Amino acid sequence: EDQVTQSPEALRLQEGESSSLNCSYTVSGLRGLFWYRQDPGKGPEFLFTLYSAGEEKEKERLKATLTKKESFLHITAPKPEDSATYLCAVQETSGTYKYIFGTGTRLKVLA
Amino acid sequence: DADVTQTPRNRITKTGKRIMLECSQTKGHDRMYWYRQDPGLGLRLIYYSFDVKDINKGEISDGYSVSRQAQAKFSLSLESAIPNQTALYFCATSDPRLDTQYFGPGTRLTVL
Numbered sequence: 001e002d003q004v005t006q007s008p009e010a011l012r013l014q015e016g017e018s019s020s021l022n023c024s025y026t027v028s029g030l031r032g033l034f035w036y037r038q039d040p041g042k043g044p045e046f047l048f049t050l051y052s053a054g055e056e057k058e059k060e061r062l063k064a065t066l067t068k069k070e071s072f073l074h075i076t077a078p079k080p081e082d083s084a085t086y087l088c089a090v091q092e093t094s095g096t097y098k099y100i101f102g103t104g105t106r107l108k109v110l111a
Numbered sequence: 112d113a114d115v116t117q118t119p120r121n122r123i124t125k126t127g128k129r130i131m132l133e134c135s136q137t138k139g140h141d142r143m144y145w146y147r148q149d150p151g152l153g154l155r156l157i158y159y160s161f162d163v164k165d166i167n168k169g170e171i172s173d174g175y176s177v178s179r180q181a182q183a184k185f186s187l188s189l190e191s192a193i194p195n196q197t198a199l200y201f202c203a204t205s206d207p208r209l210d211t212q213y214f215g216p217g218t219r220l221t222v223l
Contacts, residue, residue: 004153032210043115043201043214044154087154091210099212101154 002027006088006102013109016077021105023088024070033071035064036087038104044087047073078109114138115215117202123221130189132218134202142207143185145169145177148199148217157200160185192222 007022025033032051036044048057050066057064061082063074073086085104092098115136124130134143145157156169158177166177174196178186189196202215 034211036214041217043203043216044212046211046213049209049211089154089212099156103151103153 002090002092002100004088004090004100004102006086006105008105009103010106011108013075013078013107015079015109015111018074018076018078020075021073021086021107022070023073023102025088025090025100026069027090027092027100029093031091031093033066034089034091034099035062035071035073036089038085038087047086075107078107080109080111083107083109115202115204115213117200117215117218119218120216121219123223124192125223126193128192128222130192130220132187132200132202132220134185134187134215136183136185136202136204136213136215138204138206138213139182140204140206140213141182142205143179144203144205144212145175145185145187146201146203147171147196148201154201157187189220189222192220194222196220197222 004025032049034049035047038044048064053068055066061076065072085106087104088102089099118133141162144159146154148154155171157175158169160166160179163179176188200218203212205212
């Protein structure tokens with residue numbers, strides 16, 4: 001069964017304390033892997049798309065990487081404004097529509 | 112102005128009532144989606160549409176219907192609302208060239 005699992009479910013960091021979020025996936029064929037940020041009461045906001053193993057994308061303090069079985073979202077020297085839920089989603093090659101979302105990691109960065 | 116808008120933002124209704132949630136977009140995308148989000152379950156696809164004449168069921172379509180009135184408008188209806196339809200509902204659009212989905216701000220629906 002196709003699925004996406006994110007870990008940890010929740011993470012508390014001190015400001016400046018770097019860490020990584022994990023997204024592991026099981027799909028028949030990967031078309032793309034997406035990272036989104038979701039703030040409370042808002043819709044998910046697009047961060048990155050990764051298409052092939054070895055690919056990396058960066059944006060400010062965030063860096064996303066991809067292997068054949070998982071993706072990591074590295075957060076370097078986080079700030080309180082990085083606090084949010086981070087969602088991972090995969091799109092399969094077998095369908096033109098199907099996105100499978102993980103349940104997210106709730107990140108809290110303490111000042 | 113936001114590219115994807117949803118109305119209403121919050122709605123409280125009673126069991127058995129008919130409810131319509133509306134979505135409009137100015138991104139010019141043909142593809143539109145309706146999701147619901149529940150704690151611990153993530154986003155689940157209800158319906159999707161690739162153009163005005165194309166409507167498809169997602170993984171949890173039972174109890175819901177949709178209407179694609181124009182390229183920019185996609186509405187979700189609950190014909191007879193029940194309490195387990197209490198959730199956050201999100202509309203999204205996508206550009207098939209990039210696959211990225213763009214989400215609206217969400218509608219918080221409570222069915223009593």
